Amino acid sequence: MKICVTATAEGLESSVDPHFGRCVYFLIVDDGSMDFESVPNESFSASGGAGIQAAQQVLNKGIDVLITGSLGPNAFPLISSENIEIYECATGSVSEAIASYKNGSLGRIEASNSPGKQGGKQRNGSSQKNN
Amino acid sequence: MxxxxxxxxxxxxxxxxxxxxxxxxxxxxxxxxxxEEPNCNLFLRHDMEEFEDVTLPVPLVDKEKCDLCGDCANFCQYNAIASLPSGVMVFPKLCHGCGGCALVCPENAITENTRSIGIIERSADWSHVxxxxxxxxxxxxxxxxxxxxxxxxxxxxxxxxxxxxxxxxxxxxxxxxxxxxxxxxxxxxxxxxxxxxxxxxxxxxxxxxxxxxxxxxxxxxxxxxxxxxxxxxxxxxxxxxxxxxxxxxxxxxxxxxxxxxxxxxxxxxxxxxxxxxxxxxxxx
The missing domain is CATH 3.40.50.300 (P-loop containing nucleotide triphosphate hydrolases)
Known part of the structure; x- marks a missing residue:
């Protein structure tokens, strides 16, 4: 089974990145052999729609499980439409996250748990409105 | 002027x-x-009436015709359309309404729908401004x-x-x-x-x-x-x-x-x- 963990760097000992759409790396790990691939997130610095791009990137890797801290309102329906199980883990290393997943201590993410860019937009007299 | x-x-x-x-x-x-926050009328206090709706085109994907090639998603610079192994998903709020996805679709599976994003209002009755x-x-x-x-x-x-x-x-x-x-x-x-x-x-x-x-x-x-x-x-x-x-x-x-x-x-x-x-x- 292929597990995707969002990470701040390459390798199993790197830290879990709490953000899905703008994480630095995706670690795609085979939970049986613990073979892994470190894939840079192409939408790390996208101006908008990062979660959508990131979701397409990992779904095209054929993953079965996603472990991350939070998903925005656009990424969540994409990931869940492909029946991927999503588990919440925002701290520790990638290998610790996988161990927690295996022993059943991670909770499921059942809905978007991050406001994303649009929902989090603040109004302010001098704010820059980039649209 | x-x-x-x-x-x-x-x-x-x-x-x-x-x-x-x-x-x-x-x-x-x-x-x-x-x-986003019009406020001139706080000072004029005109009765305003709706003049027209403001709409933007958004893609509508025909699932029967779509063969999941992903050209639409690759084309969109705003990530408003996502191509997944099982289908295509549209995110209307990210769409700028350019119509490019419909043009690049080789199966002609994309048509355009419209959605309202705002309205235009005008003074119902005015004499000076x-x-x-x-x-x-x-x-x-x-x-x-x-x-x-x-x-x-x-x-x-x-x-x-x-x-x-x-x-x-x-x-x-x-x-x-x-x-x-x-x-x-x-x-x-x-x-x-x-x-x-x-x-x-x-x-x-x-x-x-x-x-x-x-x-x-x-x-x-x-x-x-x-x-x-x-x-x-x-x-x-x-x-x-x-x-x-x-x-x-x-x-x-x-x-x-x-x-x-x-x-x-x-x-x-x-x-x-x-x-x-x-x-x-x-x-x-």
């Missing part, structure tokens, strides 16, 4: 200047382009299409069209300033006022729009805004002092030209000065 009232910094007094200028000149069209305003629906991220559609209603029949622009220097401001004959940049003599004025000056210079500066609350802060204008050869059109009477009237929603003697004429003179600047420029 189309004049935009803009500023880099928010809260400098754009709406105050736009409304008072419109009232002073009369037979004026006033377009509130700050469609014809107020138009755009209203972006709550939660919609893109103001520019509402502003562009609002500007289509600029009429040549009035003395002047005054555009109250949103603050900042981003897309909605560029949309508000496009096609203007002149821009009044409203600022205040503070470090923030100066910093954001410089950003706004960069924008209007790039757009090639003649402009001048109006210094509001001119007796607070320091002299750096004025020194900057002099060194950059930017005309200072008017100074409005930090006057308690003006503030009291503002707090009651009363445009100060209607209560304080002399100000109506000062706005008329400023307009004449702008017209003179433009005719000198045209003669050069």
């Amino acid at each position: 189309k004049i935009a009232i803009a500023s880099g910094k928010g809260g400098t007094g754009k709406t105050t200047i736009a409304v008072n200028l419109a009232i002073s000149l009369g037979n004026a069209q006033l377009l509130d382009c700050d469609v 014809d107020l138009w305003q755009g209203l972006l629906h709550i939660g919609e991220p893109m103001a520019s299409p509402v502003i562009h559609q609002l500007q289509e209603h600029i009429s040549e029949d009035n003395n002047v069209a005054i555009i109250d622009s949103p603050p900042g220097t981003a897309c909605p401001v560029i949309a508000s300033l496009s096609g203007m004959d002149y821009c009044i940049l409203v600022t205040e003599p503070t470090p923030f006022g100066l910093h954001d004025l410089k950003l706004a000056v960069d924008v209007v210079r790039q757009l090639g729009i003649p402009f001048g500066v109006l210094i509001n609350r001119s007796d607070i802060g320091d002299s750096r805004v004025e020194e900057y204008c002099v060194s950059e050869n930017i005309p200072i059109l008017m100074k409005v002092p930090n006057n308690r009477e003006i503030a009291v009237l503002y707090s009651k929603g009363i445009p100060f030209v209607t209560s304080l003697p002399g100000w109506n004429n000062r706005f008329v003179h400023m307009f004449a000065n702008i017209c003179e600047q433009l005719s000198t420029r045209a003669a050069e």
Whole structure:
């Protein structure tokens, strides 16, 4: 089974990145052999729609499980439409996250748990409105 | 004659200047382009009526025809359409309505639907100032299409069209300033006022729009805004002092030209000065 963990760097000992759409790396790990691939997130610095791009990137890797801290309102329906199980883990290393997943201590993410860019937009007299 | 009232910094007094200028000149069209929070009518109190809806095209994907090639998603620069192993998903709020996805689809599986992002309102009945305003629906991220559609209603029949622009220097401001004959940049003599004025000056210079500066609350802060204008050869059109009477009237929603003697004429003179600047420029 292929597990995707969002990470701040390459390798199993790197830290879990709490953000899905703008994480630095995706670690795609085979939970049986613990073979892994470190894939840079192409939408790390996208101006908008990062979660959508990131979701397409990992779904095209054929993953079965996603472990991350939070998903925005656009990424969540994409990931869940492909029946991927999503588990919440925002701290520790990638290998610790996988161990927690295996022993059943991670909770499921059942809905978007991050406001994303649009929902989090603040109004302010001098704010820059980039649209 | 189309004049935009803009500023880099928010809260400098754009709406105050736009409304008072419109009232002073009369037979004026006033377009509130700050469609995220239009507030000119706090001071005019016109009955507004809906004039039209603002819609954007959005892609509609025929699942029968789609063969999941992903060309649409690769084409979209705004990530508004996602191609997954099991289907295509559209994110309407990210879509700019360019229609490119429908053009690149080899199976002709994409047609266009429309969705409403805002409305245009107009004074139901007016005699002195014809107020138009755009209203972006709550939660919609893109103001520019509402502003562009609002500007289509600029009429040549009035003395002047005054555009109250949103603050900042981003897309909605560029949309508000496009096609203007002149821009009044409203600022205040503070470090923030100066910093954001410089950003706004960069924008209007790039757009090639003649402009001048109006210094509001001119007796607070320091002299750096004025020194900057002099060194950059930017005309200072008017100074409005930090006057308690003006503030009291503002707090009651009363445009100060209607209560304080002399100000109506000062706005008329400023307009004449702008017209003179433009005719000198045209003669050069």
